[in-house]
Amino acid sequence: MTWGQTAIWEVLRWLPPGDASLNLLAGCEVEPGRDLDDVLAAVRALVERHDALHTLFPQDDPDGGKPVQVVVPSGDLEVAVHETGTRSPANVAAYAGARLRDAPFDVGRELPLRVAVVTRQGVPVRVILAMSHLAVDGWSLKIVCDDLRTLLSAPAALGLPAEQPLVRAAYEASERAGQRERRAFDYWAGAVRELPRVWLEDLRQGGEARQGWSEIRSRALSRAVRALAARAGVTPGMVLQAAVALLLGLYKDEDDVALRLIVSTRFKPETRRFVGAFNQNALLRLRLRHESFSGFLSHAGRAALAAYSTCEYDPVRLEELVARVTAERGIGADGYCFYNDIRFDAPAAPAGRHLSPPEYDALLDETELVEPPHDTDQKGATFFLYVHELSERAVLTLCADRRFLEPRGPADFLLDLEWLAVEALHTDAGPLRLAEALARRVRRPPG
Known part of the structure; x- marks a missing residue:
């Protein structure tokens, strides 16, 4: 296989x-x-x-x-x-x-x-x-x-x-693939030795998952992400991926953040239209620091490239490696944050004209939040986000262990993600300023 x-x-x-x-x-x-x-x-x-x-x-x-x-x-x-x-x-x-x-x-x-x-x-x-x-x-x-x-x-x-x-x-059995695999193992082992345990630890510890599901349908989120991407000269998908990692760091008060990206690995011309099971996990590691949002996107892009270049390996051997390293740290691993963009080569819509803050407020009022009818367990995940659309509207589904996001929940996270994208577009605020603004937002009384 x-x-x-x-x-x-x-x-x-x-x-x-x-x-x-x-x-x-x-x-x-x-x-x-x-x-x-x-x-x-x-x-x-x-x-x-x-x-x-x-x-x-x-x-x-x-x-x-x-x-x-x-x-x-x-x-x-x-x-x-x-x-x-x-x-x-x-x-x-x-x-x-x-x-x-x-x-x-x-x-x-x-x-x-x-x-x-x-x-x-x-x-x-x-x-x-x-x-x-x-x-x-x-x-x-x-x-x-x-x-x-x-x-x-x-x-x-x-x-x-x-x-x-x-x-x-046959290629994966070759020495060339073995060299690529060893580089991936070195990257993962180094990250797992250093990452905060919150990105690795299984909250269930043999017990039941306490999962909650939520789905957002938002024109404001898509429009802000596409505008940020046009301004930074990157793809909207990369902006959204980085914003999710940033918000996770703010939620958990950690400046060293990890996301497991599900990647199709079709990197070469001969595999671009490969039909088969080809997905692998890439480990995106982002460090939050005092900088503008534009600066954050710049180093988030470099971090994504590092993740994509180290995501081809035997997955059984990789998980055995992660288990050994986390055991050395006394961590019961298997509680990861996953990000899965399942748009499947569907390009995002153009950014369009610049919208004013009042126009974004009107779009925010249109946002739909629903609880999808899911009851499946997401193996090895405390947080699993799916990206379905990023065109005229963003459609994202989130499954998360309620303990992981406390005192917030999956619906709060999606609304906070929408807010973060609009706030970053208006202010170019980076991680530290966004952390302060999020704290004010969370403390604000209803209405």
């Missing part, structure tokens, strides 16, 4: 039996003029193109040892066909997608792909794909759908496929 596959396997084996929560679902519209045979031919070509879609993961060890990846050279893929009848295509697609996604994959015996086609009077209108996370990651969804659309419209325009997982596995 590759390092990315191993990382997902470690999560899958932790889930309860029969859990299908990590299955991934994607859909692709079928343009007019294509019949069912055209769609089936395109699906067949898609599966042949990407080895990850026709790979099994059998376990030689009956006690649950790590599987191997076996690329299946030939076989059959059953495709379900759902006629709309009097129902809308959207409703039929939702029903078909749920049927495909909600059953766990038997990855040792079953191909990691399920397919359905929605038809209207026999004419295909949508293709639904469900995939095992062991075979693909979130970034793969866009690549797979892009390729399927091209195969349906102009197959000759499709270039050669990217590097395949078996080729990646």
